[in-house]
Amino acid sequence: MLESIYLVGLKFINMLKPYSFLFLLSFSLLSINLADAQSSNEDALFIKKIYNQILNDGDCYDWLHQLSTVYGGRLAGSKNADRAVLFTKSIMDTIGFDKVYLQECIVPHWERGAPEQVDAHFNGQIKQLRATALGNSPGGKAKAEVIEVFSLDEVKKLGRNAIEGKIVFYNRPMNPSQIRTFNAYGGAVDQRGTGPAIASRFGAVATVVRSMTTMTDGVPHTGVTIFGEDKPTPAAAISTLDADWLSAQLKKGKVEISLETHGQLLPDVISHNVIGEIKGSTYPDKIILVGGHLDSWDIGGGAHDDGAGCVHSMQVLRTMRKLNYQPKHTIRCVLFMNEENGLGGGKAYAEASNKNQEYHMAALESDSGGFTPRGFSVDAENDVFAPRFKMMTEWLPLLEPYGLSLTKGGSGADINPLKGQKGMLIGFRPDSQRYFDFHHTSEDTIDAVNQRELELGAASITSLIYLIDKYGL
Amino acid sequence: MLESIYLVGLKFINMLKPYSFLFLLSFSLLSINLADAQSSNEDALFIKKIYNQILNDGDCYDWLHQLSTVYGGRLAGSKNADRAVLFTKSIMDTIGFDKVYLQECIVPHWERGAPEQVDAHFNGQIKQLRATALGNSPGGKAKAEVIEVFSLDEVKKLGRNAIEGKIVFYNRPMNPSQIRTFNAYGGAVDQRGTGPAIASRFGAVATVVRSMTTMTDGVPHTGVTIFGEDKPTPAAAISTLDADWLSAQLKKGKVEISLETHGQLLPDVISHNVIGEIKGSTYPDKIILVGGHLDSWDIGGGAHDDGAGCVHSMQVLRTMRKLNYQPKHTIRCVLFMNEENGLGGGKAYAEASNKNQEYHMAALESDSGGFTPRGFSVDAENDVFAPRFKMMTEWLPLLEPYGLSLTKGGSGADINPLKGQKGMLIGFRPDSQRYFDFHHTSEDTIDAVNQRELELGAASITSLIYLIDKYGL
Numbered sequence: 044m045l046e047s048i049y050l051v052g053l054k055f056i057n058m059l060k061p062y063s064f065l066f067l068l069s070f071s072l073l074s075i076n077l078a079d080a081q082s083s084n085e086d087a088l089f090i091k092k093i094y095n096q097i098l099n100d101g102d103c104y105d106w107l108h109q110l111s112t113v114y115g116g117r118l119a120g121s122k123n124a125d126r127a128v129l130f131t132k133s134i135m136d137t138i139g140f141d142k143v144y145l146q147e148c149i150v151p152h153w154e155r156g157a158p159e160q161v162d163a164h165f166n167g168q169i170k171q172l173r174a175t176a177l178g179n180s181p182g183g184k185a186k187a188e189v190i191e192v193f194s195l196d197e198v199k200k201l202g203r204n205a206i207e208g209k210i211v212f213y214n215r216p217m218n219p220s221q222i223r224t225f226n227a228y229g230g231a232v233d234q235r236g237t238g239p240a241i242a243s244r245f246g247a248v249a250t251v252v253r254s255m256t257t258m259t260d261g262v263p264h265t266g267v268t269i270f271g272e273d274k275p276t277p278a279a280a281i282s283t284l285d286a287d288w289l290s291a292q293l294k295k296g297k298v299e300i301s302l303e304t305h306g307q308l309l310p311d312v313i314s315h316n317v318i319g320e321i322k323g324s325t326y327p328d329k330i331i332l333v334g335g336h337l338d339s340w341d342i343g344g345g346a347h348d349d350g351a352g353c354v355h356s357m358q359v360l361r362t363m364r365k366l367n368y369q370p371k372h373t374i375r376c377v378l379f380m381n382e383e384n385g386l387g388g389g390k391a392y393a394e395a396s397n398k399n400q401e402y403h404m405a406a407l408e409s410d411s412g413g414f415t416p417r418g419f420s421v422d423a424e425n426d427v428f429a430p431r432f433k434m435m436t437e438w439l440p441l442l443e444p445y446g447l448s449l450t451k452g453g454s455g456a457d458i459n460p461l462k463g464q465k466g467m468l469i470g471f472r473p474d475s476q477r478y479f480d481f482h483h484t485s486e487d488t489i490d491a492v493n494q495r496e497l498e499l500g501a502a503s504i505t506s507l508i509y510l511i512d513k514y515g516l
Numbered sequence: 517m518l519e520s521i522y523l524v525g526l527k528f529i530n531m532l533k534p535y536s537f538l539f540l541l542s543f544s545l546l547s548i549n550l551a552d553a554q555s556s557n558e559d560a561l562f563i564k565k566i567y568n569q570i571l572n573d574g575d576c577y578d579w580l581h582q583l584s585t586v587y588g589g590r591l592a593g594s595k596n597a598d599r600a601v602l603f604t605k606s607i608m609d610t611i612g613f614d615k616v617y618l619q620e621c622i623v624p625h626w627e628r629g630a631p632e633q634v635d636a637h638f639n640g641q642i643k644q645l646r647a648t649a650l651g652n653s654p655g656g657k658a659k660a661e662v663i664e665v666f667s668l669d670e671v672k673k674l675g676r677n678a679i680e681g682k683i684v685f686y687n688r689p690m691n692p693s694q695i696r697t698f699n700a701y702g703g704a705v706d707q708r709g710t711g712p713a714i715a716s717r718f719g720a721v722a723t724v725v726r727s728m729t730t731m732t733d734g735v736p737h738t739g740v741t742i743f744g745e746d747k748p749t750p751a752a753a754i755s756t757l758d759a760d761w762l763s764a765q766l767k768k769g770k771v772e773i774s775l776e777t778h779g780q781l782l783p784d785v786i787s788h789n790v791i792g793e794i795k796g797s798t799y800p801d802k803i804i805l806v807g808g809h810l811d812s813w814d815i816g817g818g819a820h821d822d823g824a825g826c827v828h829s830m831q832v833l834r835t836m837r838k839l840n841y842q843p844k845h846t847i848r849c850v851l852f853m854n855e856e857n858g859l860g861g862g863k864a865y866a867e868a869s870n871k872n873q874e875y876h877m878a879a880l881e882s883d884s885g886g887f888t889p890r891g892f893s894v895d896a897e898n899d900v901f902a903p904r905f906k907m908m909t910e911w912l913p914l915l916e917p918y919g920l921s922l923t924k925g926g927s928g929a930d931i932n933p934l935k936g937q938k939g940m941l942i943g944f945r946p947d948s949q950r951y952f953d954f955h956h957t958s959e960d961t962i963d964a965v966n967q968r969e970l971e972l973g974a975a976s977i978t979s980l981i982y983l984i985d986k987y988g989l
Binding site: 258499 | 567571572692693695731890919947949950966967969972
């Protein structure tokens with residue numbers, strides 16, 4: 044018989060490889076059953092239902108497709124941002140939330156204007172660099188000799204004599220040895236965030252910054268820069284390929300850069316957070332928030348940053364409805380406006396919440412992309428953290444079969460202002476390896492998002508919210 | 517001062533998010549230090565060196581770029597396979613191994629021939645289906661009415677009366693609810709592996725199979741099919757989009773398919789495993805094998821399957837040399853030929869090894885793609901497994917900071933024949949979510965591989981091999 048040959052033959056053992064994991068799965072479910080009793084078993088089954096619902100019938104990918112293509116590039120203050128507010132509210136209006144509303148917030152209104160142009164001049168030749176003006180940077184024109192530096196301190200040490208009249212080129216790469224790419228970003232982003240201000244303070248006429256990515260490619264990465272009390276001067280990021288080229292060229296001799304940007308900081312405008320909730324049956328006044336930020340940089344689709352977090356969050360409540368799960372606590376989905384350049388939405392939300400004497404028992408933000416989930420990082424005021432975190436770690440046997448861990452660490456920029464309410468703040472942590480391939484670029488579009496990875500993220504967040512709701516914190 | 521605003525201001529706390537992970541990293545290193553003493557600390561430092569070497573100066577991505585583009589589509593028995601043997605040997609010859617050699621093996625020689633054509637005929641219209649003939653399937657022409665089934669059992673139940681003269685269409689999807697995609701593959705691949713043989717046994721003139729993927733797209737997935745004693749008949753996989761269309765069309769009425777394939781099973785030929793090793797200083801007769809398979813399906817570049825495993829394996833020895841690490845045990849890199857349609861290389865290797873009375877203390881295979889590592893699954897004969905696996909789990913504090921776990925489970929098709937030597941067999945387990953987006957398709961090319969993810973895989977494998985070498989098993 045063919046099947047028996049198939050089953051016993053060494054020749055085709057490669058086909059059998061996959062089955063070994065079935066054993067592993069049953070092993071995991073078994074250990075849950077042994078570890079606890081009936082309620083754990085109920086939880087394991089309900090979590091399995093959550094995953095099944097989202098992997099078979101989830102809406103998050105379709106929502107993200109529309110949000111990031113039809114409403115892509117939705118910087119706070121822009122028309123796209125306003126349209127994205129109405130679009131996501133219309134989704135919430137139609138999927139069975141108890142209450143849906145907009146919450147006003149004040150946001151800055153920066154516009155890029157016409158495309159920036161950055162050219163290198165050397166040996167009588169001109170090379171166009173792939174560049175993108177930094178958010179908040181002013182429009183302007185400059186042409187000057189380039190000086191390459193690797194840190195803010197280097198600019199300060201070099202001082203006005205060396206810097207005045209020049210274009211400063213920050214070129215410290217993100218460190219590829221960092222396993223979590225966010226660490227590498229954290230170790231380099233000061234060059235973009237305050238590098239232009241420091242350069243300006245010492246007399247530079249403009250700044251170019253190496254893009255924040257470990258990829259070597261031709262894609263420039265934008266992001267916010269802050270001038271504070273320093274004079275705003277034109278500032279742009281250039282692609283890592285162009286940064287490497289420029290650095291090599293500077294070793295051979297003098298290079299001038301001519302740069303033209305068209306950014307404009309217009310008067311602040313009113314925008315909105317989009318909020319929807321399911322009222323808790325037992326503890327309606329204890330809120331569990333799940334959210335992401337609705338705004339994105341203007342040059343891409345904001346698919347991973349942070350369309351993914353928005354659709355993750357809406358999917359949580361959608362799935363609860365689909366599974367006829369009535370939460371004990373109020374589950375509130377918040378899509379924050381203006382995370383990228385000011386946190387207007389996060390601040391307005393916390394202010395209103397404190398004024399209304401609300402209590403957020405937990406708040407979870409997804410703002411690290413739509414990649415395969417690896418777990419959650421958990422934060423709270425010191426005096427309340429330990430016992431609640433310990434309680435959460437007791438859920439690990441239910442989460443580990445899905446590849447999820449819990450660690451102590453930061454949560455999210457938009458929910459951090461709620462920390463004073465002394466609830467637990469949670470950051471969703473997907474795999475970080477590809478995040479900075481797309482972050483703040485024209486490539487952060489729907490084709491950069493894998494549907495299964497996005498859905499697994501939504502399912503993992505829904506599962507944790509379910510456990511928090513069931514057991515309280 | 518700008519920096520102090522930057523550091524304390526709520527407004528820019530989003531820039532600080534990344535730094536929280538620095539704390540986590542130091543926390544992890546600290547717990548290693550406390551858990552064990554000096555040697556663990558030494559190990560942690562050496563593993564960090566391994567990651568640094570590969571993430572900053574690894575060769576594996578460049579090797580894979582060449583292997584999968586210049587030598588892409590290297591089915592055993594093909595000219596590309598022969599050229600890939602010489603290419604990978606030439607790499608090994610130049611990177612400082614103690615010994616490099618080819619090992620003969622006998623492999624089947626199937627050729628696809630001219631492109632296959634599969635057309636659906638309905639209501640006087642014709643629609644071309646995106647299709648790929650299955651490996652080992654014969655050339656031939658057929659035109660007949662389609663009958664849709666969802667399992668091999670269904671064909672057997674329907675019997676000859678219903679099946680004879682028809683084209684059988686297997687359309688059971690991979691189950692998207694499975695968290696690990698290999699489980700979903702395992703639950704569907706019998707339709708491709710033996711479905712055509714069963715259909716043929718009951719008189720079908722040809723078979724079409726839904727492609728093995730959870731993606732809904734237009735890309736057909738090939739793979740081996742086995743006729744055994746049943747009469748070989750033409751067999752092709754069609755894309756999931758076309759399978760969905762065909763299924764919907766069949767609900768409306770009769771559909772005929774015309775199909776033409778050009779496969780030929782030629783006489784077996786001699787091919788080669790490519791082997792390189794570093795001799796152990798203390799236990800040269802105890803072998804630690806690390807390998808992948810060099811052959812791939814003919815229609816893509818074999819980048820994830822299994823170019824990734826080959827370059828992972830070469831990188832292990834390369835990095836040991838780069839770090840001047842002299843292993844105590846013999847570390848042997850084996851690139852196996854013919855995993856995809858016969859395991860000729862794996863069988864020849866085990867046979868020669870047993871004949872030479874070798875002992876493989878451990879063998880690790882990477883054959884699940886070049887994605888972010890999640891850990892290893894470990895297998896061995898029952899009587900030796902438990903104490904050695906327990907010893908390996910004591911290394912977890914060194915591996916977990918890199919997101920790596922150890923589980924009991926299958927290893928790899930090529931190394932499985934070594935199980936009788938009673939060493940530990942280990943399968944590298946990267947994230948599985950995107951694997952079946954590319955598996956056995958024309959899309960399995962270098963652009964489907966992320967450099968960092970590939971390098972992290974190589975570093976995680978090197979780290980485990982280092983620990984096995986240092987402590988023995």
